[in-house]
Amino acid sequence: MKSSYKFILGLALGLTVVLGIMMTAFSLPAVKSGINNVPIGLVAPNEATYDKLAKPLSDKGFKVKHYDSTADVKDAVNHRKIYGAFEMSATGDLSLYQATAASAAVAQGLNQIGQGVVTQQKAAAKAQLAPMMAQTTDLNTLKALNAKSAAVDTKTLKVVELKSFPKADPKGTGLAAGALPIALGGWIGAVAIANMIKGKKQKFYAALAFAFIGGLGLVGVIQFGVGTFDGNYFLTSLGAMVGIAATAFFVLGLLEVMGNGGLGIAAVMLILLGNPLSGLSSAPEMLPKFWGALGQLLPPGATGTLLRDIAFFNGNGIAKSLTVLLTYVVVGWILFTIGKKSVIDASTSETNA
Incomplete structure (x- = not known):
């Protein structure tokens, strides 16, 4: 028995719907993927520092939670509550506690953000030192300022890997x-x-x-x-x-x-x-x-x-x-x-x- 034209048309329409669903499922996440309430932690020495760091992270789409210590951060990562965390020390040093095994993409994103924060810190410190170095005529003071400038150049993001994939992958x-x-x-x-x-x-x-x-x-x-x-x-x-x-x-x-x-x-x-x-x-x-x-x-x-x-x-x-x-x-x-x-x-x- 031959298929009717009505059945052929219905099949074509049904396959088109499937094709549309498939296209949406594959393309929309690829185009719209980003940070959508990714839970991370933040350890800071005081509320002012926490607020200064938390707001831009929240604006980027992260769901930021305050933790009192790195021990709490490690426990939260291990229990799959967060993907990683930043820690700002009292001296302004920034550390990243990442879990690549939880998501390599999130770990990479956090790393890039951390590097950006450190770059901004270095630029701000350099901008503060530059006029002081230009105005001073005292050799000892200039020497001390040069030492501070050199120390700024060595400032880096400290990355601590909590959960990693094996070296083979x-x-x-x-x-x-x-x-x-x-x-x-x-x-x-x-x-x-x-x-x-x-x-x-x-x-x-x-x-x-x-x-x-x-x-x-x-x-x-x-x-x-x-x-x-x-x-x-x-x-x-x-x-x-x-x-x-x-x-x-x-x-x-x-x-x-x-x-x-x-x-x-x-x-x-x-x-x-x-x-x-x-x-x-x-x-x-x-x-x-x-x-x-x-x-x-x-x-x-x-x-x-x-x-x-x-x-x-x-x-x-x-x-x-x-x-x-x-x-x-x-x-x-x-x-x-x-x-x-x-x-x-x-x-x-x-x-x-």
Whole structure:
């Protein structure tokens, strides 16, 4: 039976909508990415100094919180409350406590800001010394001023790395590149199971086996092949298993309930939206506000964040991402249980013709 022109037109319109969603998901974050309430800390000797530093940071889009000591800063970074912090000493020396493993993009941005502050400090000090050096005729005074000027020239930003990627992948490129494999791999795996495995119980066991073996394989490649991770391999693999299970069961559930329609919905959520909105290449707070939050509610973003927290931050901060992924597992399992389709309905297009 030939497809009707009405069906052809409807399909073209539907594909155009998908194309628009895909273009928006990939291009908007790239164009609008920036600092959107990125949480950082600030240690200052007094309120005046704090206010002087905090205001320009807030104006740039940072969510600045005051901390009493560097020990508090380190604890906050380890518990995933902030991405890093600045400390201004009583003598005016600026230090940056960064966590590249939390976000290489944020660490780079903080570094640039810190360098800018130090450059401004040096320029202000030079401007203050210049007229004094020009007016004095006393050799001892001039010598002392020259010494101060030389000291100003040596002033630098002190950078303390709190959480870094391994030397094999210092910028965490392997994790950033993992968003698409996480999204596409789980989707492909679920489709393969739906088509190639016969029997509902067998598909369930196949999804479990895929999550278990796939988690070990995914982290194995990232840790031993690429060198992005250097933490506990098996604990990190458990996180990957949960992420793959979330994707696999969710896709299988949609397929059992909706057939090809469910496959399209899963592709939009996991690949077209989940991949670019994962925040793995920067940070969720560096995406446009709504998009960054949405990305963390989708399996690729939640899985990436879970892996990062387990591998580098001792499991701190995993509650949200773990809850999101387990929700997908449960919802997918429920849909899979109540669904009646044992294979993808390949005749859908013909019945709509």
